[in-house]
Amino acid sequence: MASSDVNHLSHPCIYGGGRDFSSSHSERKFGFMKWLSKLFKGGSNRGRVGRHHLPEPAEENMSWRAPSRASDDRARSLKEKELGHAMELSPGEDLKRPNAHQGYDWGIDTDEDYSKGLEDSLDSSTYPPYAPAPYYPRDYRICGGCNQEILYGNCLGCMDSYFHPDCFRCHSCCYPITEREFSLSGKHPYHKDCFKELTHPKCEVCFQFIPVNSAGLIEYRCHPFWSQKYCPSHEYDNTARCGSCERLEPRNIKYYRLEDGRSLCLECMESAIMDTGDCQPLYHSIRDYYEGMQMRIDQQVPMLLVEREALNEAIVGEKNGFHHLPETRGLCLSEEQTVTSIQRRPRIGGHRLIGIRTQPHKLIRRSEVTAILVLYGLPRLLTGAILAHELMHAWLRLKGYRNLNPEVEEGICQVLSYMWLESEVMPNFQNMPSTASSSSSSSSSKKGAKSHVENKLGEFFMNQIVNDSSPAYGGGFRAANEAVNKYGLRSTLDHIRLTGFFPM
Numbered sequence: 001m002a003s004s005d006v007n008h009l010s011h012p013c014i015y016g017g018g019r020d021f022s023s024s025h026s027e028r029k030f031g032f033m034k035w036l037s038k039l040f041k042g043g044s045n046r047g048r049v050g051r052h053h054l055p056e057p058a059e060e061n062m063s064w065r066a067p068s069r070a071s072d073d074r075a076r077s078l079k080e081k082e083l084g085h086a087m088e089l090s091p092g093e094d095l096k097r098p099n100a101h102q103g104y105d106w107g108i109d110t111d112e113d114y115s116k117g118l119e120d121s122l123d124s125s126t127y128p129p130y131a132p133a134p135y136y137p138r139d140y141r142i143c144g145g146c147n148q149e150i151l152y153g154n155c156l157g158c159m160d161s162y163f164h165p166d167c168f169r170c171h172s173c174c175y176p177i178t179e180r181e182f183s184l185s186g187k188h189p190y191h192k193d194c195f196k197e198l199t200h201p202k203c204e205v206c207f208q209f210i211p212v213n214s215a216g217l218i219e220y221r222c223h224p225f226w227s228q229k230y231c232p233s234h235e236y237d238n239t240a241r242c243g244s245c246e247r248l249e250p251r252n253i254k255y256y257r258l259e260d261g262r263s264l265c266l267e268c269m270e271s272a273i274m275d276t277g278d279c280q281p282l283y284h285s286i287r288d289y290y291e292g293m294q295m296r297i298d299q300q301v302p303m304l305l306v307e308r309e310a311l312n313e314a315i316v317g318e319k320n321g322f323h324h325l326p327e328t329r330g331l332c333l334s335e336e337q338t339v340t341s342i343q344r345r346p347r348i349g350g351h352r353l354i355g356i357r358t359q360p361h362k363l364i365r366r367s368e369v370t371a372i373l374v375l376y377g378l379p380r381l382l383t384g385a386i387l388a389h390e391l392m393h394a395w396l397r398l399k400g401y402r403n404l405n406p407e408v409e410e411g412i413c414q415v416l417s418y419m420w421l422e423s424e425v426m427p428n429f430q431n432m433p434s435t436a437s438s439s440s441s442s443s444s445s446k447k448g449a450k451s452h453v454e455n456k457l458g459e460f461f462m463n464q465i466v467n468d469s470s471p472a473y474g475g476g477f478r479a480a481n482e483a484v485n486k487y488g489l490r491s492t493l494d495h496i497r498l499t500g501f502f503p504m
Contacts, residue, residue: 143167159187170194205230205239205248223247225463244268244379245460257352258377260308264353267453271380274345274353276305279374279383286387289420290395293489301369301394303387304341304361305376314339314373329378330386332393333370338362342376353377368397381424381458385465388420389413404500411476412496415484418465418477424450425458 141150144159145167156163169176171188172195183195190198201210201220210231213219222229226247240249243262249255255263264272273279283303290297306314308327315328317337333339344357363370372390374383392413396404450458468474483492483502495503 145169158189159184172198201229203231203234204228205234205250207251224467225460242268243377244272244382245457254351256348259346259352259354259356262308262377264377267457268379270451271454271457272377273305273380273383274376275342276303277343278345279303279305279387282380282384283387286384286391286420289388289423290391295395297391297395297398299367299369299394299398301391302361302363302371304339304371304373306339306341306373307356307358308375310340310358311373311375329375329382330390331373332390332397333363333373334365334368334397335370336363336365337370339371339373369394379454379457381421381454382461384424385417385421385461389417392416399497401497404496406472407476407479408496408501409476410472411478411480411502412492414465414468414473414477415480415489418462418481421458421462421465425455425462 141155141162142148143150143155143164144161145163148164150162150164154165156165156168158168165178166176168189170182170191171185172190175191177189177191179191181192183190183192185195185199196209201218202208203210203220205228208231210218210220210229219232220229221232221235223246226245228247230248234248240255240257240263241247242249242255242265243258245265245268247265249263249265253266255265256269257263273282280303287297311328311331314331314333314337318331318333318335338360340358340360342356343359344355346353346356349355361371372387372394374386374390378386390413393409396409396412401409465473465477468477479502480492483495487495487503492503495501
């Protein structure tokens with residue numbers, strides 16, 4: 001019997017190798033506790049996430065050994081009862097646990113409860129508001145012109161933006177740009193022709209784009225006062241230039257032609273003085289201007305309007321005086337001469353002034369001044385400025401101012417011409433010398449208001465005096481004007497009489 005018991009225990013059963021009961025009992029207890037911990041862990045996860053199936057124990061992870069056939073069946077049945085009781089207790093205790101314990105929810109959540117809890121957590125004030133950025137697919141494009149999505153068809157890419165072909169338009173004409181090349185200014189696209197129209201200067205004579213020179217630069221001429229821009233070629237292509245205001249004749253306007261070859265623009269023609277009789281009122285008003293400045297000219301000096309040829313002939317016969325080149329428009333004669341003057345204004349034939357009636361005059365020398373000659377066909381203000389200049393020559397000679405150098409004599413005469421123009425163009429501007437009386441501007445107050453065109457011409461003639469580049473007329477005027485502004489006209493004239501120079 002003892003021998004059979006030993007053989008029986010020495011042979012393993014179908015559960016595994018032969019061990020004693022105490023060792024098998026401890027291993028089964030350890031495996032059961034391991035399985036039980038997995039069971040509770042699975043129940044906890046089930047409560048957190050949702051409904052889960054309980055994981056079944058993997059038998060390959062349990063290393064149990066069966067007891068020998070001679071062991072006590074009572075111990076085996078006791079363990080089976082404990083196992084069944086534990087399986088009954090696990091779901092029961094899960095249901096008995098509180099809903100919230102240290103942040104865990106032990107109840108079984110439904111999908112509705114889970115979504116509601118998720119919304120509550122997102123709406124919680126502990127989280128800052130979040131505005132999600134709009135999601136655009138990889139090929140999503142917005143038109144830079146209409147701000148609409150470009151769904152299909154071709155599109156244009158320019159300036160880091162995309163455009164519908166019909167939305168890429170010229171900023172000037174607002175028509176679509178279909179050419180392969182275009183101009184860009186800032187963020188605005190233009191047709192090349194539109195951009196050239198806006199930025200490329202046009203000639204104000206021929207109205208064409210001013211061409212570039214051999215260096216590829218835009219080269220043009222511009223009048224310093226009128227800002228008239230024109231092609232350089234018009235300076236030597238026989239384009240007419242007004243003999244009074246110096247503006248070139250545009251192709252869409254026809255200047256008047258005088259018989260002596262000069263041209264006269266329409267604005268200068270409006271106030272042009274054409275014969276000696278027309279000029280007499282202006283001549284006497286300037287004599288009154290001198291009288292108002294306490295510079296009365298007692299001698300009756302003849303004044304004649306003459307053609308260019310007659311004026312040039314008189315200059316040749318005159319011994320005294322300094323003449324403004326390239327063209328002299330006035331002359332104070334001191335020699336006896338026969339001068340042909342204009343007695344009747346020419347008539348207009350188309351755009352030509354024709355039919356001038358002239359008459360020769362024998363000028364006899366009775367004093368230092370024989371006559372004053374002025375070129376005909378000049379605007380009223382320019383004619384008056386010339387008369388004021390020549391009358392100052394007459395006043396100096398009649399008052400005994402001898403042998404003055406050209407800078408002094410021509411300079412002080414230009415000052416009187418400028419002062420008269422200033423009184424005509426700006427009659428309310430008080431810039432008269434200290435010798436002037438209240439009657440000095442009487443001639444201006446008697447005349448009606450001048451037009452804007454005539455005032456602009458007067459400003460131009462004043463600008464010509466100030467910016468004259470010749471030493472005698474330009475330099476002399478600036479020196480004389482500085483002396484008059486500092487010491488007054490009367491003191492300056494007295495200093496010239498004594499020294500022959502301007503006061504320093």
